[in-house]
Amino acid sequence: MTGxxxxxxxxxxxxxxxxxxxxxxxxxxxxxxGGETLTAGQYSFTAQLRTTGTDxxxxxxxxxxxxxxxxxxxxxxxxxxxxxxxxxxxxxxxVGRADLTATTTGFVTQAARIIPHPTRPLALVxxxxxxxxAPVTVSRTAPVAGERLVLAGYGRTADQxxxxxxxxxxxxxxxxxxxxVTTTGGVGVCKGDAxxxxxxxxxxxxxxxxxxxxxxxxxxxxxxxxxxPEATGTRVDDLYTWVNGNxxxxxxxxxxxxxxxxxRNSTGAGLGGxxxxxxxxxGITTTAAVPELFLxxxxxxHGGTQMLLYSGKDTSTTSxxxxxxxxxxxxxxxxxxxxxxxxxxxxxxxxxxxxxxxDNSMCVAMDLIFTDGSTLRDSGLTDQDGHGIHPANQCxxxxxxxxNEVRVEVGGRFAGKVLRTVMVGYQQAxxxxxxxxxxxxxxxxxxxxxxxxxxxxxxxxxxxTWTNTLxxxxxxxxxxxxxxxxxxxxxxxxxxxxxDHLGTGAGNILLYSGKDxxxxxSYAYLKSFGLAQTFGGxxxxxxxxxxxxxxxxxxxxxxxxxxxxVAIDLIFHDRTTDTLSNxxxxxxxxxxxxxPHPAEQCTALTLDKWNDVTVDLGSLANGKEIVEIDxxxxxxxxxxxxxxxxxxxxxxx
Numbered sequence: 001m002t003g004x005x006x007x008x009x010x011x012x013x014x015x016x017x018x019x020x021x022x023x024x025x026x027x028x029x030x031x032x033x034g035g036e037t038l039t040a041g042q043y044s045f046t047a048q049l050r051t052t053g054t055d056x057x058x059x060x061x062x063x064x065x066x067x068x069x070x071x072x073x074x075x076x077x078x079x080x081x082x083x084x085x086x087x088x089x090x091x092x093x094x095v096g097r098a099d100l101t102a103t104t105t106g107f108v109t110q111a112a113r114i115i116p117h118p119t120r121p122l123a124l125v126x127x128x129x130x131x132x133x134a135p136v137t138v139s140r141t142a143p144v145a146g147e148r149l150v151l152a153g154y155g156r157t158a159d160q161x162x163x164x165x166x167x168x169x170x171x172x173x174x175x176x177x178x179x180x181v182t183t184t185g186g187v188g189v190c191k192g193d194a195x196x197x198x199x200x201x202x203x204x205x206x207x208x209x210x211x212x213x214x215x216x217x218x219x220x221x222x223x224x225x226x227x228x229p230e231a232t233g234t235r236v237d238d239l240y241t242w243v244n245g246n247x248x249x250x251x252x253x254x255x256x257x258x259x260x261x262x263x264r265n266s267t268g269a270g271l272g273g274x275x276x277x278x279x280x281x282x283g284i285t286t287t288a289a290v291p292e293l294f295l296x297x298x299x300x301x302h303g304g305t306q307m308l309l310y311s312g313k314d315t316s317t318t319s320x321x322x323x324x325x326x327x328x329x330x331x332x333x334x335x336x337x338x339x340x341x342x343x344x345x346x347x348x349x350x351x352x353x354x355x356x357x358x359d360n361s362m363c364v365a366m367d368l369i370f371t372d373g374s375t376l377r378d379s380g381l382t383d384q385d386g387h388g389i390h391p392a393n394q395c396x397x398x399x400x401x402x403x404n405e406v407r408v409e410v411g412g413r414f415a416g417k418v419l420r421t422v423m424v425g426y427q428q429a430x431x432x433x434x435x436x437x438x439x440x441x442x443x444x445x446x447x448x449x450x451x452x453x454x455x456x457x458x459x460x461x462x463x464x465t466w467t468n469t470l471x472x473x474x475x476x477x478x479x480x481x482x483x484x485x486x487x488x489x490x491x492x493x494x495x496x497x498x499x500d501h502l503g504t505g506a507g508n509i510l511l512y513s514g515k516d517x518x519x520x521x522s523y524a525y526l527k528s529f530g531l532a533q534t535f536g537g538x539x540x541x542x543x544x545x546x547x548x549x550x551x552x553x554x555x556x557x558x559x560x561x562x563x564x565x566v567a568i569d570l571i572f573h574d575r576t577t578d579t580l581s582n583x584x585x586x587x588x589x590x591x592x593x594x595x596p597h598p599a600e601q602c603t604a605l606t607l608d609k610w611n612d613v614t615v616d617l618g619s620l621a622n623g624k625e626i627v628e629i630d631x632x633x634x635x636x637x638x639x640x641x642x643x644x645x646x647x648x649x650x651x652x653x
Contacts, residue, residue, distance in 0.1 A: 038166045044096040045136040048154045052090035059153040059196030062095050064247035065448050066130040070195030072123045075114050087111045096133040100164040107131040115246050120179050122234050124246050139207035139237040143181045147173045150199040155192025158219050181210050181233045188229025190220035198233040210235045244337045244445050251443030255304040260623030262535045264294040264576040266325045274375040276323030280316035284355050284434045293324035293424050302343045302403050302440035310424050311436040321427035328533045332419045333448045338411035342366050342442040348400040357433025363395040369421040379413050391427040452534050453651040457508040465530040467496045471630045476582035478525025482518035486557050486641045495526040495631050509645040516639045523634040536621025541652045543614050544568050547645040550607040559640025564605040567598040571628035590615045598634035
């Protein structure tokens with residue numbers, strides 16, 4: 001341990017009245033003393049982190065639109081233990097606000113998930129919402145002794161306990177060890193700066209080298225240390241792979257509860273935009289008439305029991321290929337650090353019921369199709385061993401009857417592009433005969449996933465596909481019975497875009513209304529939005545707001561609690577079985593504790609106020625296409641009018 005390291009203390013950000021308490025708890029954090037105050041737009045990837053119910057404040061660094069890095073102790077529970085998963089204490093992250101009192105700038109959200117590093121005192125914090133603020137690049141180059149680095153943070157200064165401003169300044173690298181880097185001279189770090197960035201500033205680039213962890217606190221208010229500021233940071237330049245592998249990603253292990261395939265044996269024929277199609281490839285047996293790609297179960301899975309099974313029969317020695325769809329997205333953008341990885345198990349003849357011939361089963365690769373029509377297979381990119389990632393270039397590069405990993409750094413070529421389709425392709429100019437094998441544990445790291453659907457109904461936002469249109473009478477759509485118009489001038493139940501005439505601040509809204517004419521069976525389901533290529537996953541949720549009107553607040557049109565018997569309904573299409581289903585018939589609980597059926601909401605909503613409703617679609621929507629957003633009124637008892645508003649409909653990733 002060096003002399004510098006011996007005098008370092010872990011840092012805690014506290015107010016003047018709680019110094020003793022926090023110091024006794026040894027909670028780290030830190031702040032920049034002797035630096036300059038930054039203005040809006042400078043190092044905007046720097047974040048401030050505060051924990052509810054404590055005096056703890058730290059600094060953090062945005063490394064992904066939905067993730068920050070910080071010192072591990074900044075996200076510890078009340079017991080001082082840092083645990084993976086949901087935060088033990090509510091934690092607020094403010095990004096891009098050089099002056100924390102300037103509340104009209106920057107981005108504020110909550111911590112959603114903590115991912116501690118297994119050996120270093122830092123943690124990745126996944127945010128509850130993503131930001132458009134540009135993240136910093138994580139360096140892949142180690143600092144060297146004598147190098148000048150920039151330190152930044154929100155912590156204490158020489159004369160302020162809580163400055164509420166971002167400060168920065170330069171210091172010189174002293175020693176570089178495994179996992180740590182020390183800096184000396186120039187500016188120092190104080191309580192409140194822990195987790196803040198140690199940066200390499202180039203002419204036009206900035207890279208994150210480390211995070212503040214401890215210092216001698218020289219020059220910090222109310223600290224006895226004097227002399228040269230000295231600090232120890234936690235290195236991140238050698239953690240690029242760990243960070244990249246833990247920021248929001250896309251993929252599947254294909255096990256129950258993980259993302260399920262969207263299709264079964266579905267070719268890209270006729271879809272255009274690089275989907276590939278099929279030529280001179282048939283089913284591998286007389287009972288399998290087409291090339292296959294489907295979710296299967298086998299003891300040879302890479303982990304667990306489920307994976308994708310691929311197969312087909314090559315019938316030409318000059319040109320044969322088959323590209324089959326596994327997933328469709330459209331709301332996932334790649335970043336510069338994105339990496340595609342998967343495992344493939346190509347079967348030999350002896351291990352495939354004598355169906356596969358020669359090395360045919362190796363001539364496969366996963367393919368990515370982007371919304372601009374570009375494809376991975378034609379990109380010229382190579383895997384980790386230098387082999388072209390086109391399926392034809394994978395022939396002969398694997399080992400039969402074992403799991404082979406394939407990794408491709410796709411971010412450099414496709415950063416900023418939106419992914420549309422993930423496929424598995426076979427292609428081979430020479431040889432004929434069967435091919436068969438498995439794909440498992442597919443993943444694309446470092447992606448930005450936007451909502452699957454979102455509208456506030458304002459100008460420029462998605463508008464309804466239909467107005468005042470009943471949702472058929474054939475299951476799973478709901479149809480209508482015993483419902484008329486809410487007034488003599490309105491002959492049908494309504495659902496249309498209107499203006500918030502009650503002045504609730506919503507702007508444009510969906511207005512719903514109708515008149516219940518039966519005390520035994522009354523319902524009306526109306527179509528609103530038609531969706532295309534919108535598939536659910538295990539974490540997909542439906543969010544919306546509803547404002548049910550009372551009689552006095554609806555021109556005397558609504559009666560009793562009728563306006564509360566409403567809910568959004570979804571229509572799902574399972575493309576693997578070609579079957580339809582709906583949301584209202586499910587047991588998935590809404591956030592108010594009731595089922596999402598409109599009749600169940602009669603006792604859950606409150607009149608004359610906005611009610612926020614969230615439904616965890618989870619396994620109900622996983623792998624299924626959401627093809628329609630409907631809106632329903634349903635109540636077996638009571639008669640009379642109902643009326644209200646719906647707004648801010650969102651289907652999250």
